[in-house]
Structures are given as C-alpha cells and as structure tokens.
Amino acid sequence: MLIARLIADPAVLETALATATAALADKGWHVAEATMLDFCGDVLQISLPDGDADGVRAILSDAFGPSDLLLSSGPIEVPHLFVSDMDSTMIGQECIDELADFAGLKPQIAAITERAMQGELDFASALTERVGLLKDLPEAAIQQCLDERIRPMPGARTLVETLNARGCHTVLVTGGFHSFADPVAEMLGFTRVVGNVLGVAQGKLTGNLAAAIVDSSVKQKTLEEEMARLGAGARSLAMGDGANDIPMIEAADYGISYYAKPKARAAADGWVERGDLTSVLKLFDVPESEWIK
Structure with a gap:
C-alpha cells in the first residue's frame, strides 16, 4: 500500500487529481481512496494498493505542479x-558563502558551494578549498555574520x-x-x-578545520x-x-x-x-x- 499526502494549489486540486488518477490508471495503479485529512484540511491523502514509488511521485509532481508531498509505503x-x-x-x-563576503571572496566561494551541492564536486575537497580561502579572516567576523546575515x-x-x-x-x-x-x-x-x-x-581563522x-x-x-x-x-x-x-x-x-x-x-x-x-x-x-x- 502506498500513501501519498500532498498540499497543492486548491484552485487546481480537483482537476489535478483527475489528471493524476488517469495517469496512474494508465500504469495499472488504481487509486483506492482520495480524501482530505480531517485535522489539516488542505492536505489531500491518496491511497494506492500498489505502484512504483518513483513513478507515482513523478505522476503526482506533474499533475499538481508545485506542491508539498510525502509518499510512504506504510502508515505515516x-x-x-x-x-x-x-x-x-x-x-x-x-x-x-556569507562569511566569505566579509573576506571579499563570496563569488569565488559561492561558486564552489553550488557545485558541491549539485553533486559536481567531492564535498570534502570543496570544503577544504573553501575554508583555506578564509585564512586570516578575523574570528569576530563569525559573530558579525551571525548577527547581520543568518536568519x-x-x-x-x-x-x-x-x-x-x-x-x-x-x-x-x-x-x-x-x-x-x-x-x-x-x-x-x-x-x-x-x-x-x-x-x-x-x-584569526587558520584556513584549516580543527x-x-x-x-x-x-x-x-x-x-x-x-x-x-x-x-x-x-x-x-x-x-x-x-x-x-x-x-x-x-x-x-x-x-x-x-x-x-x-x-x-x-x-x-x-x-x-x-x-x-x-x-x-x-x-x-x-x-x-x-x-x-
């Protein structure tokens, strides 16, 4: 049993559910129940007796557009x-990246951060390189960054x-x-x-990890x-x-x-x-x- 819970634009919910139900049926995956949760009235719960999780998520994503979703193979x-x-x-x-801005290096370090987050760079190597660029930055910049930037x-x-x-x-x-x-x-x-x-x-920062x-x-x-x-x-x-x-x-x-x-x-x-x-x-x-x- 697969259980999907999702939050989407209420204006498209009914139409999107019909689209998703048809697309799921085309794969041989039939919706057993679709209902709004009692306590959280904007959450739609869809139950399917069977189906491939990746395929179901892809269909729901396409049908409902931007959404908040959780799919589970058992009770949530x-x-x-x-x-x-x-x-x-x-x-x-x-x-x-914000700390790097105090060293005047934000564009360089942010570019490395983005590539690491995308999975294009080894995280450990990317982290070591970025920390090395912060060498000699005053330690006081950390508190200033916390106070001014971090939310x-x-x-x-x-x-x-x-x-x-x-x-x-x-x-x-x-x-x-x-x-x-x-x-x-x-x-x-x-x-x-x-x-x-x-x-x-x-x-000052040493440019290394401790x-x-x-x-x-x-x-x-x-x-x-x-x-x-x-x-x-x-x-x-x-x-x-x-x-x-x-x-x-x-x-x-x-x-x-x-x-x-x-x-x-x-x-x-x-x-x-x-x-x-x-x-x-x-x-x-x-x-x-x-x-x-």
Whole structure:
C-alpha cells in the first residue's frame, strides 16, 4: 500500500487529481481512496494498493505542479527522530558563502558551494578549498555574520519545537560549522548538533578545520546511530537540500527535500517546494492547534 499526502494549489486540486488518477490508471495503479485529512484540511491523502514509488511521485509532481508531498509505503506516523541539514534548509543562507563576503571572496566561494551541492564536486575537497580561502579572516567576523546575515527559514522553530513537544529527538547535522550551528540550534530548539569546527589561532581563522570533516557519510551515520539508540519501532525523518544530504535522506523512513537541488529531490520520499517548514507538520497530520509557535 502506498500513501501519498500532498498540499497543492486548491484552485487546481480537483482537476489535478483527475489528471493524476488517469495517469496512474494508465500504469495499472488504481487509486483506492482520495480524501482530505480531517485535522489539516488542505492536505489531500491518496491511497494506492500498489505502484512504483518513483513513478507515482513523478505522476503526482506533474499533475499538481508545485506542491508539498510525502509518499510512504506504510502508515505515516510522526517521527521519533528528526535529523536536518542547516544551510538553505533550517536557515535561508549558506554560512560559508556569507562569511566569505566579509573576506571579499563570496563569488569565488559561492561558486564552489553550488557545485558541491549539485553533486559536481567531492564535498570534502570543496570544503577544504573553501575554508583555506578564509585564512586570516578575523574570528569576530563569525559573530558579525551571525548577527547581520543568518536568519531561520519560515516555520523552522515551529517545526522543531512541535516535534520536540511530541517526544521526537531533534538533531541538526551540517557540513557547516559549529560556530554557526550551535547558536542556530539553540534558537530553533534542536537537542543535538553535529558539524565542522573551524581552526582559529590568535583571533584569526587558520584556513584549516580543527576536527574530522562532517560529510554525507557522517550525516548518514548520525541518523543510523540515533535510530539504533531509539530501538525497534522508531521512525526517522531526514531533511536537506543538497547532494551531501542524499545518504541520510535515503536512509530515513521519511526523507524530505526542501526546495532542493535536482539530485536531492530525486532521492527523497517527498518534498517541500510550495509552503514553508510547517508544511512538514501538516504532512504528518499534526493539528495546527498543537503547534508550538
């Protein structure tokens, strides 16, 4: 049984559902039920006895246009673990790009960041190269960047704190830096942070990292270790936007991409590309009256 939940433009919902139903039927996949959820009235739930998940997602994407969607092969339950990327997912910026602006190097470093997120460059090599370009930048630029540039994505704190209130363990895992991730985690409510450490000496960045690199394998390992700790029956949600997030998105019970690069979107069970981060709560049928705002 496949269960799809999606949020789309109400004006096209009926027509889009008819289009999707016909396209699914052409593949031999028949809709058993399509209904609006009681608690979240703008969420359409579609149930199919069978079907190929990738094919179903593609049909729904084409039929409904920009949407927020989650497709599952079983009942959709509020997760016990939430592991999320930070840059361009929980916050609206790429921290290293913004920090580079203080060194007058934003275009050069942003170009490397984009290629790494698209999966065109090895993440570890790209990170090492970018950090090296920041050598001798005053450490004070980090706090200035935090104060002036770094802002949470709409709905980020509501999502994290609402999951916390439901007993979900929330982890911020980033290829960015603890200097940014720790304050962001405190602001949003994450209970654990995994990230990279910038080398600092005599009040300046050294151009090196001071600990092992947090890359895609570490993100996946973090999710797996947390799930092992939670034990059998626990459900996990992972969210990100770039190639570095793909392994943890694929390893999670529910992998959601957030306004993501094409490779990350293709790897996910669903996506948010219409609303803000509170759409995730709607997809898990959490009533707005229970959101922590």
